[in-house]
Amino acid sequence: MKEQLRLAIRAALDQCYSEESLNSGVSPDEIQLEIPKNPDHGDFSTNLAMTLAKPERKAPRKIAEVLVAALQGTPLCDKIEIAGPGFINFRLTAACWYEVLGQISTQGANYGRSQVGEGTKVQVEFVSANPTGPLHIGHGRGAVVGDAVASVLQAAGFDVQREYYVNDAGNQVQTLGRSILLRLRELQGEVIEFPEDGYQAPYVVDLATKLQTEHGDLKEMIENEAIELCSRFGVKEVLEWIEEDLKTFGITFDNWYSEKSLYDRDMVDQELAKLEEKGLSFKEDDALWLRTTEFGDDKDRVLIKSDGSYTYFASDVAYHMEKFDRGFNRVIDVWGADHHGYIPRMKAMLTGLGHPPEDLEVLLIQMVNLLRDGKPFIMGKRSGNFVTLKEVIEEVGRDACRFYFLMRRCDSQLDFDLELAKQQSSDNPVYYVQYAHARVCSINNNAAKSGVALPKLEDIDFSHLELAEELALVKQLARFPETVVSAALSYEPHRVIFYLQELAAQFHSYYNRYRVLVDDHATTQARLYLVNSVRTVLENALQLLGLSAPEQM
RNA sequence: GCGCCAGUAGCUCAGUUGGAUAGAGCAACGGACUUCUAAUCCGUAGGCCGAGGGUUCGAAUCCUUCCUGGCGCGCCA
Numbered sequence: 001m002k003e004q005l006r007l008a009i010r011a012a013l014d015q016c017y018s019e020e021s022l023n024s025g026v027s028p029d030e031i032q033l034e035i036p037k038n039p040d041h042g043d044f045s046t047n048l049a050m051t052l053a054k055p056e057r058k059a060p061r062k063i064a065e066v067l068v069a070a071l072q073g074t075p076l077c078d079k080i081e082i083a084g085p086g087f088i089n090f091r092l093t094a095a096c097w098y099e100v101l102g103q104i105s106t107q108g109a110n111y112g113r114s115q116v117g118e119g120t121k122v123q124v125e126f127v128s129a130n131p132t133g134p135l136h137i138g139h140g141r142g143a144v145v146g147d148a149v150a151s152v153l154q155a156a157g158f159d160v161q162r163e164y165y166v167n168d169a170g171n172q173v174q175t176l177g178r179s180i181l182l183r184l185r186e187l188q189g190e191v192i193e194f195p196e197d198g199y200q201a202p203y204v205v206d207l208a209t210k211l212q213t214e215h216g217d218l219k220e221m222i223e224n225e226a227i228e229l230c231s232r233f234g235v236k237e238v239l240e241w242i243e244e245d246l247k248t249f250g251i252t253f254d255n256w257y258s259e260k261s262l263y264d265r266d267m268v269d270q271e272l273a274k275l276e277e278k279g280l281s282f283k284e285d286d287a288l289w290l291r292t293t294e295f296g297d298d299k300d301r302v303l304i305k306s307d308g309s310y311t312y313f314a315s316d317v318a319y320h321m322e323k324f325d326r327g328f329n330r331v332i333d334v335w336g337a338d339h340h341g342y343i344p345r346m347k348a349m350l351t352g353l354g355h356p357p358e359d360l361e362v363l364l365i366q367m368v369n370l371l372r373d374g375k376p377f378i379m380g381k382r383s384g385n386f387v388t389l390k391e392v393i394e395e396v397g398r399d400a401c402r403f404y405f406l407m408r409r410c411d412s413q414l415d416f417d418l419e420l421a422k423q424q425s426s427d428n429p430v431y432y433v434q435y436a437h438a439r440v441c442s443i444n445n446n447a448a449k450s451g452v453a454l455p456k457l458e459d460i461d462f463s464h465l466e467l468a469e470e471l472a473l474v475k476q477l478a479r480f481p482e483t484v485v486s487a488a489l490s491y492e493p494h495r496v497i498f499y500l501q502e503l504a505a506q507f508h509s510y511y512n513r514y515r516v517l518v519d520d521h522a523t524t525q526a527r528l529y530l531v532n533s534v535r536t537v538l539e540n541a542l543q544l545l546g547l548s549a550p551e552q553m
Numbered sequence: 554g555c556g557c558c559a560g561u562a563g564c565u566c567a568g569u570u571g572g573a574u575a576g577a578g579c580a581a582c583g584g585a586c587u588u589c590u591a592a593u594c595c596g597u598a599g600g601c602c603g604a605g606g607g608u609u610c611g612a613a614u615c616c617u618u619c620c621u622g623g624c625g626c627g628c629c630a
Contacts, residue, residue: 032572034569034572035569036572036573037568037569037572037573037574037575037576038573038574041573045572045573047571047572050572050610050611053610054610060610083573084572084573085572085573085610085611086610087572087573130630167630170629170630171629171630172629172630175630285628286628287628289628298555298556298626299626301628302627302628303628304628305628306628307628309628311628311629311630312629312630336624337557337558337623337624337625338624338625339625340556340557340558340624340625341556341557341624341625341626342625343557344556364557364558366558366559366623366624367623367624369623407565407566407567408565408566408567409566409567411558411559412558412559412560412566413558413559413622413623413624415565425592426592427578427579427592428592429578431592432578432592432593434592435590435592435593436593438590438592439589439590439593442589442590443589443590444589445589446589447589450589479569482569483569486569486570490570494567495567495569498567498568498577501577501578502577505577508593508594509593509594509595511589511593511594512585512591512593512594512595513594513595515588515589516589517589518589552590553590553592
């Protein structure tokens, strides 16, 4: 709808130039068309005349007059007006709007999908929590946002892969192994002194218990081998927990990428060699450094320490280089905001390799402050005092939890109060939206009971949808596809949440004021058709965000 | 000290990427169920968009200097 109008405006502009009623010849790449806040200003509005004022050296309103004259006779519009400092306001014909209902019906579950991504290969890497303990609430936020960003990109026509990077090679994994081994000895009656920096949480004891039944007491093994076995066992077990928790949260990955496999395949050395070849790294004080300062970082960074071991950064560099080797045009990383200091060095690395820095987009997820009755929980894996994601989902519910995380922009902090989330669950916005969907289903049931079948497009007489509220609903439905596109291009899935709330509000209001099933058959059919279009869009949007669309509540 | 993010109604947050009179939910107050589900709707009230300066036809939005809160600044992961 918007695009058709845009084409008409461009044609009019060209016409003005060929008639020499305008002379600058300036043709903007994209004609800005916005939906005015004030409905009196029409369905769409453009500032074109104002942007042309300078090159044309004429008053904006004069230019607008010329453009409007050229636009007369377009079948799309009822009314074209010049307003304010030089806006041109368009009101589209009702017939034009009702075409949207036809589109929704023919496209069904695909309504809202588009091809603006043109199949560009995008990878979204998210969660990627260390496999040393269960996911907590902060991971949950990153998980939901990453998943929703991936979904929204898919809907906009990008070719998306979801990946989880498993840090199964570092010191943390060693620490987990040592912790398990100590707990194992403790189980066998030894008195041990558990170190400060070990994992103190009770789940480590669970892991030790399970290991004992599967592998025995490990008394025959030498210490290093025992730790290695404990590490591998722990990582495997914890990853299963993580995968399971994410699954109950509705999240699955296309690929689990092991850091250890990078070393096993010698990838780290190979990628580092490429950097050396390009003169991007250098040796100093027995260590190997990456020259990131040349590309905007404030310090050069160590890849290989003077003792010969690799830094975490080394495998990260290799990992990201390999992402592009795998053919992704764009790579999106979802990180906790506490890692923001790593962005400059990662971008520097890519720039050095000749990639534009925009090829890597890092979404920073701000912290979640978990509260209960207004009191903060102290988080921290080692202290053992944390609430797992699993517990939160069980307590608050999957849909409410996802909705809550998606409601705010990811770069603002979030207070998550468990008691509040539960207490407010009856007027939690997620139920508000889902209720709208359930209500349409209920109308359908009642229609069926009184023998009214769901009408087909060709049976509808749209002249029976003459109420202002009905037209407004159709306009809101028409906005869904562009909402998805803007959410995708800006990596902001919360836009879809706000869209859903607006659509549900409009529907509830309409529902309260008018009846769908009335005596007049033609009106009933038209309204039934309209509310089912609403239902389709609600369902598509909910599904896009991994939320359920219940038929009754 | 340097850097990143945030600061909008009493609270939690939106604000179409620079547009017209700054919006919603919760909380407060007043109304609406013999009619398709009241998990709903209608109405009232609530603002120095953290502060100052700048950019232009036009700023909550852009540039700058401060203030407040959070998070980073290792040959840790």
